[in-house]
Amino acid sequence: MIEINQVTKWYGDYQVLKKCSTRVEKGEVVVVCGPSGSGKSTLIKCVNALEPYQEGAILVDGIEVGNPKTDLPDLRTRVGMVFQNFELFPHLTIEQNIMLAQRDVLGRSSELARKKAKGLLDRVGLADQAPKYPSQLSGGQQQRVAIARALAMDPKAMLFDEPTSALDPEMISEVLDVMTGLARDGMTMMVVTHEMGFARRVANRVIFIDSGEIVEDCPTDEFFAGNRNPRTESFLSKILNH
Amino acid sequence: MQIWNWSGFFSYLINPYILNGVLTTIWLTVVSLIGGLVLGFVVALMRRSNLRLVTVFAKFYIWLFRGTPLLVQLIVIYTALPQLGIRFSVIEAALLGLALNEAAYLAEIIRAGIDAVPDGQSRAGRALGMTERSIMRHIVMPQAFKVIIPPLGNSVNGLLKTTSVTSVISMEELLRRTQVLIQEKFMVLELFAVAAIYYLLLTTLWDFVQRRIEKKFGQSTQKLSLEDQR
Ligand SMILES: Nc1ncnc2c1ncn2[C@@H]1O[C@H](COP(=O)(O)OP(=O)(O)O)[C@@H](O)[C@H]1O
Ligand SMILES: [Mg+2]
Numbered sequence: 001m002i003e004i005n006q007v008t009k010w011y012g013d014y015q016v017l018k019k020c021s022t023r024v025e026k027g028e029v030v031v032v033c034g035p036s037g038s039g040k041s042t043l044i045k046c047v048n049a050l051e052p053y054q055e056g057a058i059l060v061d062g063i064e065v066g067n068p069k070t071d072l073p074d075l076r077t078r079v080g081m082v083f084q085n086f087e088l089f090p091h092l093t094i095e096q097n098i099m100l101a102q103r104d105v106l107g108r109s110s111e112l113a114r115k116k117a118k119g120l121l122d123r124v125g126l127a128d129q130a131p132k133y134p135s136q137l138s139g140g141q142q143q144r145v146a147i148a149r150a151l152a153m154d155p156k157a158m159l160f161d162e163p164t165s166a167l168d169p170e171m172i173s174e175v176l177d178v179m180t181g182l183a184r185d186g187m188t189m190m191v192v193t194h195e196m197g198f199a200r201r202v203a204n205r206v207i208f209i210d211s212g213e214i215v216e217d218c219p220t221d222e223f224f225a226g227n228r229n230p231r232t233e234s235f236l237s238k239i240l241n242h
Numbered sequence: 243m244q245i246w247n248w249s250g251f252f253s254y255l256i257n258p259y260i261l262n263g264v265l266t267t268i269w270l271t272v273v274s275l276i277g278g279l280v281l282g283f284v285v286a287l288m289r290r291s292n293l294r295l296v297t298v299f300a301k302f303y304i305w306l307f308r309g310t311p312l313l314v315q316l317i318v319i320y321t322a323l324p325q326l327g328i329r330f331s332v333i334e335a336a337l338l339g340l341a342l343n344e345a346a347y348l349a350e351i352i353r354a355g356i357d358a359v360p361d362g363q364s365r366a367g368r369a370l371g372m373t374e375r376s377i378m379r380h381i382v383m384p385q386a387f388k389v390i391i392p393p394l395g396n397s398v399n400g401l402l403k404t405t406s407v408t409s410v411i412s413m414e415e416l417l418r419r420t421q422v423l424i425q426e427k428f429m430v431l432e433l434f435a436v437a438a439i440y441y442l443l444l445t446t447l448w449d450f451v452q453r454r455i456e457k458k459f460g461q462s463t464q465k466l467s468l469e470d471q472r
Contacts, residue, residue, distance in 0.1 A: 050365060077371035087366035091384045100380060101370035153370060 007056035031199040034209035040192045048079045080150030084162040086142040088134035095130040120148035140171030157188035251432040263419035278344030285349035307346035320411040336408035355386035395452035
């Protein structure tokens with residue numbers, strides 16, 4: 001579904017990604033972890049062309065992302081994205097947040113878009129919040145709305161960039177539960193997170209990135225069983241010890 | 243000659259010639275505001291462009307029109323350009339000068355409004371497959387609007403009074419008509435008082451409208467009315 005091949009990216013003369021390669025099969029959940037500033041966000045932003053890359057190739061559903069001829073808006077509707085800071089539209093109600101791109105991009109009628117929004121809000125456990133504005137919701141609720149908003153486009157894969165790291169601890173599980181449900185339903189997911197419990201329970205594979213390099217890329221069991229690269233080891237001991 | 247002629251004052255207060263001048267001032271304001279908004283929006287977008295040449299041009303435009311007096315701009319448009327073969331009627335020259343000048347101020351106000359919307363908002367729209375145009379229209383501008391309204395309102399207040407500058411190219415708005423009557427009737431104080439009262443009336447009415455708009459879109463003037471021009 002997602003194939004990343006020898007991707008290299010520079011910010012000016014700073015190399016953020018160094019020949020990164022990996023693939024995410026249909027229905028697979030891959031967790032990406034690594035120290036802050038290692039290039040995790042940059043890597044997944046390259047997947048839906050929010051960031052350009054200079055070398056290598058990324059294929060999403062068979063389409064080359066870096067090809068100048070690629071219809072980017074079309075590509076992006078196939079890949080949903082959830083951000084650390086939710087990025088709900090503050091001037092729109094929850095329902096309108098989920099309806100906007102359905103109508104604008106997919107050209108759905110407003111009845112259809114509303115019906116879809118209602119169904120998805122129900123799925124993330126927020127059916128009664130439709131008429132409210134984002135600022136009236138808790139962080140955990142906002143992030144669940146953001147997930148519903150991305151799902152409304154019927155994406156074939158979902159990207160998550162640290163979806164729980166801006167949340168108060170008591171709200172983390174409500175978001176992870178929604179994501180777990182999605183994974184169980186067969187969604188293809190690439191998730192940047194440091195929630196190792198989630199990785200252990202849900203991920204098929206875990207990738208560890210350090211300084212723009214993919215240092216580790218292995219099945220979840222192996223990743224947690226040991227036999228890891230020393231850099232992975234030192235990172236994990238830091239995040240698991242508190 | 244008496245110092246203050248009450249009956250003269252009252253008769254000019256309801257004089258059709260003056261009242262027509264008031265109407266001219268109003269439509270000059272409205273039309274040049276619309277022109278200024280459209281052009282200002284374009285310049286604001288150019289100012290934020292990725293193409294260096296476009297940005298430089300927008301900056302130059304803003305620098306030029308904010309850095310020179312409207313009076314000079316009007317005289318150039320009305321009397322200097324004809325020497326190059328570009329001729330405008332008084333009305334055209336007045337509207338052009340006002341709109342070009344206003345656009346330079348509005349471009350900065352609009353740009354500040356757009357810049358106030360976090361990049362993450364556009365990124366979220368892009369990630370949903372929306373085009374840049376849609377993002378601007380449905381996500382960025384509605385949010386920028388809140389920031390733009392207070393300084394825009396103040397700018398309209400300024401514009402109501404600034405239209406009087408077009409009297410120098412004999413545009414027959416309120417001030418020009420007041421001056422014409424003064425030349426005939428010599429009631430300097432009475433006539434200027436009448437003109438002042440009408441300007442006050444217009445700006446007060448606008449203040450009232452502005453407050454209603456701000457209330458509707460919920461943001462206080464104090465917070466953002468840094469813009470003070472001319
Ligand atoms: N727009 C940018 N311009 C320059 N450098 C950037 C930009 N965005 C990120 N970087 C740098 O690239 C590196 C990787 O960033 P990022 O992918 O956000 O890391 P992570 O998500 O793993 O914390 C960091 O060192 C960051 O400072
Ligand atoms: Mg990041």
